[in-house]
Amino acid sequence: MIRIILVDDHAIVRTGYRRLLDAEPGLQVVGEAARADEANALVTTTHADVALVDLSLKGSSGIDAIRGMLARRPALKVLVLSMHEDAGHITQALRSGAQGYLTKHCEPEDVIDAIRRIAAGKRVFSPAIAQILAENASDGSDAFAQLTPREFDVLRMRVHGESAADIATAMQLSPKTVLNYLTAIRQKLDAENDFQLLHLAARHGLVRIQTA
Numbered sequence: 001m002i003r004i005i006l007v008d009d010h011a012i013v014r015t016g017y018r019r020l021l022d023a024e025p026g027l028q029v030v031g032e033a034a035r036a037d038e039a040n041a042l043v044t045t046t047h048a049d050v051a052l053v054d055l056s057l058k059g060s061s062g063i064d065a066i067r068g069m070l071a072r073r074p075a076l077k078v079l080v081l082s083m084h085e086d087a088g089h090i091t092q093a094l095r096s097g098a099q100g101y102l103t104k105h106c107e108p109e110d111v112i113d114a115i116r117r118i119a120a121g122k123r124v125f126s127p128a129i130a131q132i133l134a135e136n137a138s139d140g141s142d143a144f145a146q147l148t149p150r151e152f153d154v155l156r157m158r159v160h161g162e163s164a165a166d167i168a169t170a171m172q173l174s175p176k177t178v179l180n181y182l183t184a185i186r187q188k189l190d191a192e193n194d195f196q197l198l199h200l201a202a203r204h205g206l207v208r209i210q211t212a
Contacts, residue, residue, distance in 0.1 A: 002119045005031040005046060007039045007065055008054040008081075017052060020108050027115065034058060036065035043073040050119050052111070053098070055082045055089055059170045061153050063089075066096040077118045081111065087132055088144040088206045092152045100124035143204050146188050154181040158194065159201040 004021055006014045006029060018029045030046040033039040035058050042048065051069055055062035066078050079100040080093045090101055100118045102110060103126050114124040125133065144152055150171075157167045164182065168175045191197045 002027050002050055002115060003030045003046060003048045004028065004050045004052060004115065005033065005039065005042050005048040006052050007033045007036075007057070007062065008052075009034045009056065009058045010054075013054075017111075021112070021115070024112055027112070033065075036060040036062070036068055039065040040068040040072060043069045043076055048073070048076060050077045050079060050115050052079050052081055052115070055080060055084055055093065060172075061156065063092050063096050063149050064153055064171070066093065066098055067149060070097040077121075079111075079114055079118050079124065081106075085128055085132065086204060086206050088152065088156075088201075088204055090129055090132060091145055092147075092149050096149050101129045102126045103128055143189060143200060144206070147185060151181055151185050151188075154178060155185050155197065155201070156206065158182065158185075159198050159206060 004027060006017050008014050008017070011034070014032045018032070021027045021029050030048055031042040033042050039051065043051070053062045053065060057065060062080065062082070069076055070078065078098040079102065080098045081102050081104060082089065083104050085103055093101060100114055100123055102114055102124070106126050110126070117124050144155070147155065153171065154167055157170065162170070164175050164178045167173070168178045171178070186192065186197065189197065189200055191200060
């Protein structure tokens with residue numbers, strides 16, 4: 001039996017996954033979480049084999065959840081199922097320990113197959129994700145590869161309009177620590193201010209800028 005935990009901040013999405021997976025022989029959903037801290041607690045009590053993780057969570061991101069879960073249960077296999085299809089999110093998720101990455105455009109049977117394959121120790125990527133990884137490897141275009149996972153989380157929240165205080169609260173850091181992270185991020189990305197960070201993020205698909 002492959003024991004699965006679902007990490008997604010939408011209850012209706014988790015309900016759909018649970019119904020899909022529990023109907024499959026050999027698969028069992030043993031827990032659900034909407035936040036990174038809830039996911040971290042689950043892995044120590046459920047002895048899950050696979051975590052199905054969305055990257056957009058309340059508070060800390062799914063990337064933070066991946067790091068926390070694997071720190072508590074190194075044998076856990078992580079499959080990301082996300083709307084994010086940019087190299088930044090993909091690279092950071094894999095660097096944090098995810099073994100697979102599917103987009104939410106995939107078919108239900110693709111999710112089931114990916115869970116079985118990841119539980120067997122294989123790596124799984126949807127075709128669109130595999131293409132992005134191949135292109136990124138060939139031209140070295142991932143501007144965010146030099147960022148640590150924590151720096152990437154801070155950048156992601158900043159370019160989506162979060163203040164340093166809001167980021168500090170969500171990530172359980174001091175505002176001064178967040179400001180230090182932002183300084184380091186600007187230095188690594190050769191950006192003088194948040195405006196330049198925003199446009200860099202937009203060029204690489206991390207955020208979309210609305211135009212009139």
